[in-house]
Amino acid sequence: MAAELKLGKKLNEGKTKEIYELLDRPGHVLVQSKDQITAGNTVRRDQMEGKAAISNKTTGCVFKLLQEAGIKTAFVEQHSTTAFVAAQCEMIPIEWVCRRIATGSFLKRNPGVKEGYRFSPLKLEMFFKDDANNDPQWSEEQLIEAKFCFAGLNIGQCEIDVMNRATVAIFEILEKAWSTQDCTLVDMKIEFGVNVTTKEIILADVIDNDSWRLWPSGDRSQQKDKQVYRDLKEVTPEALQVVKRHFEWVAERVQLLLESKNSCRVVVLMGSISDIGHCEKIKKACLSYGIPCVLRVTSAHKGPDETLRIKAEYEGDGVPTVFVAVAGRSNGLGPVMSGNTAYPVINCPPITADWGAQDIWSSLRMPSGLGCTTVLSPDAAAQFAAQIFGLNNHLVWVKLRASMLNTWISLKLADKKLQECTL
Template identity: 85%
Template sequence: MTSTQELSIGQKLNEGKTKQIFEIVDQPGLVLVQSKDQITAGNAVRKDQMEGKAAIANKTTSCVFELLQEAGIKTAFVRKHSDTAFVAAHCEMIPIEWVCRRVATGSFLKRNPGVKEGYRFSPLKMEMFFKDDANNDPQWSEEQVLEAKFSPAGLAIGRCEVDIMNRSTVAIFEILEKAWATQNCTLVDMKIEFGVNVKTHEIVLADVIDNDSWRLWPAGDRSQQKDKQVYRDLKEVTPEAMQMVKRNFEWVSERVKLLLESQATSRVVVLMGSTSDMAHCEKIKKACNSYGIPCVLRVTSAHKGPDETLRIKAEYEGDGVPTVFVAVAGRSNGLGPVMSGNTAYPVINCPPITPDWGSQDVWSSLRMPSGLGCSTILSPDAAAQFAAQIFGLTNHLVWSKLRASMLNTWVALKVADKKLQACSL
């Protein structure tokens, strides 16, 4: 691990309750985010030193950002630099905390009397709070955010930008919720912040996400909470109590590493009737790889060598790895139906359509004998996506890539519409 001394550190750009931000002189557009050993509650009404917290927080937030970036979420995070610091893109922050809730607890109950603790929000409950310590971070409406006319790094925060942050917060929460579920932990709620990258002028997830940022209840049990609420609830801050808080933070920092590991194996096996279909199959393989799914290409013909086709099928059924078969066969497609009739694994037909007889040939993939359940998807990318959706049911890393892809598609459309409207005006 490199040390902070190896960077050319410039002036301090900002300092919060738990971190400091420094410019990196020889790397324009990047900053060093240095964590502190301080822990606070109630807008620093309660404030204590917790030895080792900086390293624990940096370890946690680095793992979280790595998980989100691998999924495809745009963040300011660049790399972990030392035990207590990471390098990030220089952002001008938007002074709003976005809070996403799955379970009603904490301040929500105080502001909404009559709602019982444990009430489950479906869809997720979104709230915004203006960062203003002097006034205890008041809750704001979307209208207040719009009327504030924030302009970080020259980007005017209007309806488009607020919608993007809203949608992004939901996607980020859902990805982390799915990840923590693999550890039998309920992500109860979470707060995040966005900034505008000063070089790209894009809105990105910024600041940090560590054990100060969420509520985590192992097995959904509030009495087992592992987050900063334990510190908030202390009636008296003693050395013994602080050790208990620290153990909880360490528990989270150890578990968060496991969120980067897949809990399930998977595989797509593409069967092509001829090597003339190789280009079509390579597109499927490339798309599978983008979801982190191994993909194997094989050549076999259900018409010319049905025994070999079934032998290949048995080869992939016998090792216990969950598998989706994709049948790529033009003209009369017997490959998909034969596979579907002889395996309990999912089978997807993805026939290469030719301009001459394609409209007639596709019926051999669509019209199946009774008892066959294979689907037909003409696009190689879409066939891989469908396989990813199947594996995403049990693999949170695959699911997170799908979820981030949905978000990024929506954001691209939103930005394109904004640009078109600006041109029209």
Template identity: 65%
Template sequence: MSGDQLKLGEKIIEGKTKVVTSLVDFPNQVLLQSKDRITAGDGARAHDMEGKAAISTATTVALFNLLNSAGVKTHFIKQNSDTSFMAYKCGMIPIEWVTRRVATGSFLKRNAGVKEGYRFCPPKLETFYKDDENHDPQWSYEQCLAANMEVGGVKIGRYEIDVMGKMTVAVFEILERCWASLDCSLIDMKLEFGVRSDTGEIVLADVIDSDSWRLWPAGDRRLMKDKQVYRELKEVTQEALDMVKRNFQWVAERVEKLSPKPHARAVVIMGSPTDSSFAERIKSTCTAYGVPCELRVSSAHKSTDEVLQILAEYEGEGIPTVFVAVAGRSNGLGPVLSANSTWPVINCPPVTGEWGAQDIWSSLRLPSGLGCGTVLSPEAAGLNAAQILSLSDHVIWSKLRAKKLNTWVTLKTADRKARDDK
């Protein structure tokens, strides 16, 4: 069903900059429509800005697509029009989660003595209760617990608060890394979460656009491209509004560049075609983390010249590459690759029970000057390759960071279930 054919139901909520409407044919989904409106100071300052809705939607859609692809759980489904998108229906949790990398803005007013530019490592996490009349007061962890909120049939307790906190920091770090690839510093960021009406699951919700963060190109506050420019205007003229709009458009255009295809790869070279099923497991893991992976067959003992030719071909292309050597018995493949290459080499021998204890030493005991490591599990070898390549590829890094988050949430959920089952 195309966007033009959607049957709109009742209006669920209308805010200062967006409207959320139910969908007749999709009871667990909503349409989120942005407005050509910019506000600041809990609505004390507000102006119409033609085209802002399309810019905001383009930014939000690109970022949610990026996060969904990385593996972060969000409410986003797909874009509907230039100014709207479809999302899972959620009960919104009335807490704003703010992550800060650099001390600036309101943090300095609330924390006298802290100098602007102080860098938080790890990022600083703060929570604010959404209440316009009281200017969104800051809440402590204990206040969030004591509120005993219930949203969408889910009591917001310690588990839910911990999960939202972990997700907030992970999303910030992912987007921080992405923006850094374009020489932009993500200074701070606010997020909101909701409880999905169909699953009861906590997901990242609302929108993420230039209203959501401070973004400084080249780390220079004077070049900021976020809504802070609008907040600091002494006089709001049409010329000033046009400048703010150009800043937002600048961001929307660059957001599209945050999700390129990975410019890195893994190459699995196996000493024998009989090891193909083992090598395929390495490739499968690489693919799951967004790492393109190629399989080759060549023997360091029986076709040394061909191994060196394959190596030269890949090095000549200049694409960051990790080689994984799959060779059992006497592993000459990994050491030969390592001795003749500047790229990382991982030994992953397909160890068998018969001679495994003896064969493994050919991967572990290396001549001097060689730096190839040894990993026995093919899945671990694929993960290791992804981790190495993520140092220069933020798309791969994002998938690894999201996987780390989801593993934490899985363990947290299992712990809660084990405790509740007693």
């Protein structure tokens, strides 16, 4: 498989990887992992056979999870057991560190803070990549004054804000995913680059077991990350095997982050087939969150027995379900469903221009004892269902979280463009 790509010159080499240009794929590079493991800016350096494959596997799974959520990354595809293809980026020389729990270097720089202090909101820090000076911590002001420009993009306040927000979102997505394995994501470092083709800031580099601290069951004594290597008093072949087993443990479980044990479903009930267009919009939005959606036609006015039979059909198989009632004019569908099921019911009536203002009250003003809510937008109805499922399904939740980030970024960039035009 490796022979299929025509490698050009080596563009960069770091402690644990090499970057090669791809002659037959302009705008892309090959990221080749190495078997080297380091600590303390290479003060400690060893060869750990098999690390390249383990790191490559871990990065591939992490980036796939983030991309499926909706985060823009440089990752394109796995190429071999030790390499992957990525979009070519000009890297921004900053490590963005996000912390949930105080430990490590934070305690040394902040005496008096006890290990285990929990940051809510997350603690965000920046470190300038400079091995000669041990990667000094930087402020936003220093980054602005550096006046960096990469791939034609000037790094100013807007770009810093985007990377800040993205770092927090990426951490929260991975934190949520790791919690399904009863594993606490303690802290994490990531890097961004400017895509040389699209000129946008994207998550780049790698995210592997060198990038974070992981504590199973929140217990530091069970740590599975590179800290195990840092803590070694003496590096022996036996000790390296212990470190390798920890890395393998992470690589095996990171694959499970792409799976969910919790199934879910939205069932859209329409009072008339004439509402099919409205319902198809709900279905499309549900599918964007990875939620299966079923469309049914039933009238609570004209066939209440059939409506309740359909309800029982979806209650009986044990799949967590949200019902969406689509009924115009007099909405009896949502109230009847809500009064006869413990599952969530959302009213999403198709509002018409003639009697819509009057009809909406049949969805808003419910008899006592009914808990169905009303949402007018088909997209918003699907989003509300996703928020319900996201409480127990991390793959749905991460899509919601990434969508929040992308909406914020689009507004930020729109404001920047408007200000540039005004100026």
